[in-house]
Amino acid sequence: MPHISSHFDSGNIVVNDVSAGTARLSIRPDNASEHMQWFHFRVSAARGEKMTYILDNANKASYPDAWENYRVRVSHDREHWTCVDTAFDGTQLSWKHTADHDIIWFAYFAPYSEERHLDGLALAQQHPGVRIDCLTQTLDGADLDRIVVGNPDGPKVWAIARQHPGESMAEWCAEGLVDRLLDDADPVARWLLAHTQWHIVPNCNPDGSRRGNLRTNAAGANLNREWVNPTAERCPEVKAILAAMDISGVDMCLDIHGDEAIPYTFVAGAEGVPRWNDAMQAQLEVFQKALVHASPDFQTTHGYPKDAPGEANLTMATNQVAERFGAFSVTLEMPFKDHDDLPDADMAFSPERAKRLGGALLDAVRALVTS
Ligand SMILES: [Zn+2]
Known part of the structure; x- marks a missing residue:
């Protein structure tokens, strides 16, 4: 049996x-x-x-x-x-x-293990210039890791992944981003490390990940609804990331997720924040156009409805970061199903595709920096 x-x-x-x-x-x-x-x-x-x-x-x-x-x-x-x-x-x-x-x-989707997370850190720190620090201990006692690399005098680019632990494609995407960023033979990566500083949290929710949760940490908090006054008791993860952002400053932030329902990859912007303006709108358009160009695994037709002006939910990372820092800030969503513009009958959307998309993000960030 x-x-x-x-x-x-x-x-x-x-x-x-x-x-x-x-x-x-x-x-x-x-x-x-x-x-x-x-x-x-x-x-x-x-x-x-x-x-x-x-x-x-x-x-x-x-x-x-x-x-x-x-x-x-x-x-x-x-x-x-x-x-x-x-x-x-x-x-x-x-x-x-x-x-x-x-x-x-x-x-539900190809898992991303704690062991792979640790192996990824070990590999990353072999690269000269990479620093890794522990932003806090989680409620279960795990380390919340941040990878820092690049030019400390350049614009600060944050990438945070897997606030929702069941969205394992988010950490696959972060792995692809880090792999390409640390590829010394890649000219886009070399350029970015010379001109920008990166702060990458590949797994924002290690407790939920290990526990096999979909959406919450050990205390039951949905981390992406905790970005206004986060507490150490309920969401030390968000409290620590936001405190680190306050120290570094933020010019760009990519919050990486998966979406259960929509069979496309897309980004959601921060159009509903009070300080939204034409310059922020222009940045969003530059980024999206560059990412469409960099990867057919990205599109702009399908996605979430935009927030009405002034109606953004500031408890969400993308909105809080846009409003707090005036930063370019988006939520990247990848499918659990497939990216229907370019379907794969055997694999659907896969870890390999999430990694490639993570690499393609570098092209879009470079477009933003040079715009
Ligand atoms: Zn999510």
Whole structure:
């Protein structure tokens, strides 16, 4: 009989019943909030058995409409994650799969592990000029890491990823950004390190990531609603990042996320902040045009509705940073589904594509600096 478990980094599943041919499962809500959509589990002893997997509580997820046209990811080597045809009947999410290995893994999106995060830091600090500091300790005792590199006299570019821990593509994107920025053979990277200083927080929510949460930290805080007067008790992560921003100053900020529902990559600006002006609008247009040019995995037709003037929610990072610093500030959203302008039938939107998009961000930032 197949055996299903999730007792590992970013694991999330509740096993309701496993019988011959069928596994009835539920997504476990975030540890201290009602949010849920992320899942990540392994199946042992399933080789050769045609199984039907059913997520019984899919309709109770944070974004139930987002299951339409979604496809679950499966891997047998934990490196490559391919799509499995998935059905949502309004209540349950289900898919059929026959394992060709003894152990397979399913996830909402290709996971980004704590070990990979640590390996990434270790690799980055081999580059001369890179400094890494710990902005704070999280409530679970994890380190909140910041990578700093570039010219301290240049404009300050912040990139913060994965405030929402279930949006693992955000950290894949941050990895791609860092990889390219530290590539000494890349002229755009060399130029940027000579002319700008970068502050990169590749994972803003390590506690939620490890716990297999979708949207909140260990205290149940949605970090991207905590950017007005963040407290050490509820969200030390945001408090520490904002304090570090106050020290460095911010000229540009990229807040990197994933969106459950929309099958496109896009950015959301800070149009609703009180100080929004023509110069900020022009910067947004320069950035978007440059990113469209740099990557067909980005577009500007589909996205969120713009906030009306003066109606921005300042508890969100992008709006708070734009208003507080007068900075260029955007939220980058990548899909859990696919980028429908350039679909990939086997992989959908993938870690590799998120990394390439992270690299392409450098072209857009350079366009902004030179505009
Ligand atoms: Zn998000």
